[in-house]
Amino acid sequence: MNERKTIDLEQGWEFMQKGITKLKNILEGLPEPQFSSEDYMMLYTTIYNMCTQKPPHDYSQQLYDKYRESFEEYITSTVLPSLREKHDEFMLRELVKRWSNHKVMVRWLSRFFHYLDRYFIARRSLPPLNEVGLTCFRELVYQELNAKVRDAVISLIDQEREGEQIDRALLKNVLYIFVEIGMGQMDYYENDFEATMLKDTAAYYSRKAANWIVDDSCPDYMLKSEECLKCEKDRVSHYLHSSSEPKLLEKVQHELLSVWETRLLDKEHSGCHALLRDDKVDDLSRMFRLFSKIPRGLDPISSIFKQHVTAEGTALVKQAEDAASTKKADKKDVVGMQEQVFVRKVIELHDKYLAYVNDCFQNHTLFHKALKEAFEVFCNKGVVGSSSAELLATFCDNILKKGGSEKLSDEAIEETLEKVVKLLAYISDKDLFAEFYRKKLARRLLFDKSANDDHERSILTKLKQQCGGQFTSKMEGMVTDLTLARENQASFEEYLSNNPNANPGIDLTVTVLTTGFWPSYKSFDLNLPAEMVKCVEVFRDFYQTKTKHRKLTWIYSLGTCNLIGKFEPKMMELIVTTYQASALLLFNSSDRLSYSEIMTQLNLTDDDVIRLLHSLSCAKYKILNKEPSTKTISPTDHFEFNSKFTDKMRRIKVTF
Amino acid sequence: MKRKDTVKLISADEMEFVIDKDAVMVSQTIRNLLTSPGGFAETKLGEVTFPEISAVILERICQYFYWALQYSRGKETEFHIEPELTLELMMAANYLHT
Numbered sequence: 001m002n003e004r005k006t007i008d009l010e011q012g013w014e015f016m017q018k019g020i021t022k023l024k025n026i027l028e029g030l031p032e033p034q035f036s037s038e039d040y041m042m043l044y045t046t047i048y049n050m051c052t053q054k055p056p057h058d059y060s061q062q063l064y065d066k067y068r069e070s071f072e073e074y075i076t077s078t079v080l081p082s083l084r085e086k087h088d089e090f091m092l093r094e095l096v097k098r099w100s101n102h103k104v105m106v107r108w109l110s111r112f113f114h115y116l117d118r119y120f121i122a123r124r125s126l127p128p129l130n131e132v133g134l135t136c137f138r139e140l141v142y143q144e145l146n147a148k149v150r151d152a153v154i155s156l157i158d159q160e161r162e163g164e165q166i167d168r169a170l171l172k173n174v175l176y177i178f179v180e181i182g183m184g185q186m187d188y189y190e191n192d193f194e195a196t197m198l199k200d201t202a203a204y205y206s207r208k209a210a211n212w213i214v215d216d217s218c219p220d221y222m223l224k225s226e227e228c229l230k231c232e233k234d235r236v237s238h239y240l241h242s243s244s245e246p247k248l249l250e251k252v253q254h255e256l257l258s259v260w261e262t263r264l265l266d267k268e269h270s271g272c273h274a275l276l277r278d279d280k281v282d283d284l285s286r287m288f289r290l291f292s293k294i295p296r297g298l299d300p301i302s303s304i305f306k307q308h309v310t311a312e313g314t315a316l317v318k319q320a321e322d323a324a325s326t327k328k329a330d331k332k333d334v335v336g337m338q339e340q341v342f343v344r345k346v347i348e349l350h351d352k353y354l355a356y357v358n359d360c361f362q363n364h365t366l367f368h369k370a371l372k373e374a375f376e377v378f379c380n381k382g383v384v385g386s387s388s389a390e391l392l393a394t395f396c397d398n399i400l401k402k403g404g405s406e407k408l409s410d411e412a413i414e415e416t417l418e419k420v421v422k423l424l425a426y427i428s429d430k431d432l433f434a435e436f437y438r439k440k441l442a443r444r445l446l447f448d449k450s451a452n453d454d455h456e457r458s459i460l461t462k463l464k465q466q467c468g469g470q471f472t473s474k475m476e477g478m479v480t481d482l483t484l485a486r487e488n489q490a491s492f493e494e495y496l497s498n499n500p501n502a503n504p505g506i507d508l509t510v511t512v513l514t515t516g517f518w519p520s521y522k523s524f525d526l527n528l529p530a531e532m533v534k535c536v537e538v539f540r541d542f543y544q545t546k547t548k549h550r551k552l553t554w555i556y557s558l559g560t561c562n563l564i565g566k567f568e569p570k571m572m573e574l575i576v577t578t579y580q581a582s583a584l585l586l587f588n589s590s591d592r593l594s595y596s597e598i599m600t601q602l603n604l605t606d607d608d609v610i611r612l613l614h615s616l617s618c619a620k621y622k623i624l625n626k627e628p629s630t631k632t633i634s635p636t637d638h639f640e641f642n643s644k645f646t647d648k649m650r651r652i653k654v655t656f
Numbered sequence: 657m658k659r660k661d662t663v664k665l666i667s668a669d670e671m672e673f674v675i676d677k678d679a680v681m682v683s684q685t686i687r688n689l690l691t692s693p694g695g696f697a698e699t700k701l702g703e704v705t706f707p708e709i710s711a712v713i714l715e716r717i718c719q720y721f722y723w724a725l726q727y728s729r730g731k732e733t734e735f736h737i738e739p740e741l742t743l744e745l746m747m748a749a750n751y752l753h754t
Contacts, residue, residue, distance in 0.1 A: 037704050040689050045708060048751055111688045118753065 006057050012050045013066060016112070019043045020070055023108055027101045028078075043112045051115050060120040067113050067129065071105070071136040083145060088152050089170070095149060096173045099137070099180075106133030131183065138181050138188075146192045149174060153193070154200050157235070161204065172239035179241055186243065194244055198251050201232075205255035213260050217270035219283040222290055225256045229290075249293075258294050265300055272304040284360040298366050305361075306370035309353050313378035316345050320383045342383055343395040347419045350375065375426040389429050393436030396420055400456060401449045413455055421462040434471060439519050441475055445482050446511065446558055477517030485511040488546075495542045502541065504534040512543075515553075526556045526578070527603045529585040556582075565623070569646035574623070575653040579604070579612055584623065587641040595635045606635075613639065615656050621647065623654065663690070663702040665718065671711035677702070679721035684753035708751075713744050717752070724754075 019039065025032040050059045079098050086094050110117070110129035117129055127135070153174055160166045178189040205228070212221050232252055236245045257264075265272040275283050291297035320342035353371055361367040379388050386394075399413055408416065427433060444450040456479060464472040489509055496503050528536065536554065543552060559578035563585075564571060576584065582602055586593060593601075599609045610633045617626040618633070623645050627638045663680045665673045681687045686704060706714065716737075723735045737745060 037689060041705060041707070044685065044689075045751075052750070114685070114688060114753075 006053055007046065007050055008057075009050070009059050009062060012046050012059070015046055016043065016066075019112065020109070023105060024074060024078075027105060040112075044114065047113050048115045051120065060116060063113065064116055064120065064126070067109065067116070068132050068136060070109065071102075071133055072140065074105070075102075075136060075140045079141060080144070083141065089156070089167070091145075092149065092152055092170055092174050095141075095145070095177065096170065098141070099177050102133070102137050106130060109133065134181070134183060142177075142181055142188075146178075146188075150193050150196055154197055157197070158200070158204060160235070161231070168238045175239060175241060186241075189241060194241075194247070197244075198247060201248060202251045202255050205252055206259075209256050209260055213263060218264050218267045218272070218275070219270060219280065219286075221260075221264060222283065222286050225290060226286060228252060228256065253290075253294055257290055257297065261291065261294070261297060261300060265304060272301060273308060276305065276308045281356070281360055284356070288361050288364070292362075292364070298364065302361075302366045302370040305356075305367060306374045309349075309371060309374035310377045312349060313346065313374060314381070316342060316349065317378055317381050317383055319345075324383070339383060339386060339391050340395060340398060343391055343420075346379070346423065347416070350419065350423060372426065375423070376428070379423065379426040380428050387429065387432060388427055389433035390436050392420060392423065392427070393433055393440055396437065396459065397440040397444070400451060400459070401444050402451045403449075410452075410455075413452075414458060417455065417459045418462060421459065421466050424463070424466060430467060430471070434475075435519075438475060438478070441478060442519050445478060447560075474517045477514055481513050481517060482511070485513070488512055491546075492539065492542055495545070496538075502538050504531070504538045506531055506535055508535045508539065510539050512552075521555045521558065523553055523555050524557065524605075524608070525603055526582060527601060528556070528578075529582055531585075532578075532582070565645070567645050568643045570650075572645075572647065572649075573651040575651070577656045579608065580616060580654060580656060583612055583616065587624075587639075592638060592640045595633070595637050595639075598639065609633075611656070613637070615654060619655070621645070621652060621654050663704065665714060666703060666705045667709055667711040667714040668707050669711050671714065673714060673718050675718050675721060679718070679725055682721045682724045682754055686752065709748050710744070713741065713748050716741060716745060717748060717754075720749075720754070 019042075022032060022035070022039075026034070047063060050057075050063060053059070079102070083091060083094055083098065106129075110133060113129055120126075121128055153171060156166045156171060175189070175193065178193050179186065182188045208228075212224060216224065229249060229252055232248055233245065236242060236248060240248070268274070272284075272287070274280075275287070287301060288298070291301060320338050323338045323341075353374075357363065357367045357371055382388060383391060396417070399408070399416060424430060424433060441456075444456075450456055460472050460475055460479070463475075489511075492508075492510065540552060543550075556578045561576050561578050561581035563574045563576060563581055565574050565584075574584075579602075583598060586598065586601055595609070595613070598613070599606070602609070602612075604612070613624070613626075613633045616622075617624040617639060618631055623642055625640045625642045626633075627640070630637075661677050662674050663677050663686075665675055665680070667673070677690075681690075689704060690702075709717075720735060723733070726733070727735075
C-alpha cells in the first residue's frame, strides 16, 4: 500500500457506476449474479482511496454529491415513471415495492460510501448518507404522490367499512411508509394522511348516523354504534398507526353519539325512560358504556334516571295514601299494615335501583348521587299523616318486638335492619326518627317486648355507624340501664333476704332508669294503697345503701301488677297496671264507690280516671259493675265489685 | 471448530488467515460486509480478500483483533507496535475502520 496510484475522478466514478448499475439490476429483478465479497471490497476500497488521496485529488465532496445524484437519477428515470402509470390499488402495490427496494439501495450504497460518513460528513455536519438517501425518495416520489396515495388508501378503508374484503397487509405497508418517511417524526403521517382520514371518517359516520337515528330504536342504534367502534378499533390494530386510535375513536363517538345523544335518549318508545321502565338492564349497561366515553355524556342519563326513580317512589307514596283512605278510619291495624307495606316497598325499590347503579352504571358517583337525590324527594313525604321518620321507626318496632307483624329468620332480620338504616340516610329529619325510635324502644324494653337482644344491639351499632355516636348514645344508655337494673334487682333481693323485717310482704321488682336516656314520662302523685307504700319505702332504704347522691322519681304509670281476685265462680289472676291495681284495691275496703270518690282517693286527673274505669267496667272484662251500665263513663257513675265475674282462662291481662 | 464461526482473511500476497468471527467483527468495515442485505454467495463461506494489505500487516491486524477482544473483556495489557510497521498499520486500521 505504499505507492498507490492516484485514482482519477472520472475513472474511479466509472468503476463505481458499474457497481451501482449491478445493484439496480438486482433490484429490478434482472438476471444478475449477487455481489461477491471481492466486489464489495473493491467498491469500498475505491471510495476509500479517492477520499484519502492528497489534494487536489481528494474527491470527498464530489463523491458525496454523486452519491445523491445516483438516487435522483434512478428515481427520475425508472421509479417515478413506473408509479405514474399505475392507479389505485396497483399503484399502492408498486409503491410498497419501490420503497422496499429503495431502502435496500440506500443500505448498500451507504456501505460502499461509508468512509464519507466517518470523516467528511462528521467534519462538516452534513446530513449522513442514510438520511440523504431517504430524503431523495421523499422529495421526489413522496411529495408528488402522497395525496394520490392517501386518497387511494381512504377509498379502500371506506370500501372495507361497507363490508368488502380488502388487502390489509398492503395498507399496513403503505401507511408504514408515511411513518418511516418522517425518519423519527410523525409529522408526515399526521399531516398527509391522518388529518384527511379523520375528516373522511367523520363524514362517513355522520351520514350513517343521520339515517340510523330515524329508522332505528335506541337499543338497535346503540348496538350498531358499539359494533362500529369495535370495527374501527380493529382497523387500527391491523393497519393504522396506534397513535391514531384515540383520535379515530373520538371522531366516531362524536358523530354517532355526542351529536345525537338527546334525540336518542328521548325516543319515545325505546329511549332511556322506556328502558328504565321495562327493566332493560343490558341495554342500559350498553348505554352507560357508550356514553361514559363522551365528555358530559352521562349527565342526561343520570338526570333521566333520577326522574324515573323519583316518579316510582312518589307513585308508591300515592298508592299507600289511596289504600289507606279507602279503609275505614277505625281499622287501625289495617291502616298500619299499609304503612308497613309501604316501607317494605320502598326498601325493595331501593334495592332494585341500587343494583342498577352498581351493575348497569358501574358504581359511578353521578348515579349514586341521582339515586340519593331521588330518594330524598319522596322519602320525606309523609303517608296518611305519619311522617316518614315515624313510618321507619314503626317498621323497626315491628321487626324487633315479640309477636311483631314481620316473621323473619335471623339473617333476614339483620339484612332488613341494614336496609332500613340505609334509608334513614335519605330522611332529612333524623332527629324525629330518633325520638320515635326511642319511645318505641322504651316500650319494648320496659314491657319486655323485645324479641332479641342481639338484634337490638345490632341495629344500634348500624345507626351509630351511619349517624354518629351522638345519635345513639341515649338509646345505648337505655339498653345498658336494663342490664344494670337486673343486677340491681338481684342485690335488692339479697338485701331482703338479709333483712327479713324489711320485707314488705309483696314480691316487688323495680327497674331503675337513668333519667337522661329515657323519654320523659309524667309522674303523677298517685295515692298508692298501703301495701304498696311500704314497698316503695323499703326499696328507697335499700337504694340509699347503694348511693346517697341520687334521687328516685317513681313512674307508676309504667308499672304492672299481678292481682289475685277472689271471685265467686273461681279465683283468677289479673295482670293489670299499677293504676288499675290501685283502683281495684280500693274495693277491698268499700263495696261501692262513686266516680268522684275514686278520683279523690287516687288523686288522678279526669282523663286518667275515665280511661281507668272504662278499662275495668266497659271493656272486654267487666271486673266492676257500673251504674248506670252505659258504654261511657260519666262523673255521676257508681261502681261495685263484680263478684260474679269469670272467664274460661285462669289468668287474664286487662288492657289499659 | 465450526466452519460458521470463522472467517478467512486473504492478503494481497495471497496469505490466508482463519480468524474467529467475533474477532473479525472488531473491524467495522468487515462487519458491514458480512451483515449486508442480499447475502453473498461467499459470505456463507466467509472469505474476504484485501488486495491492498500485505500479509505482514494483516497478520498484525489479526493479532490486534484478538487483543481488542481480550481488552474489552477486562484483560488490560499493552499492544506493542513495532515502529517500522506503524504507518502501514495505521493506514490499514483506518481502512478497516478499527
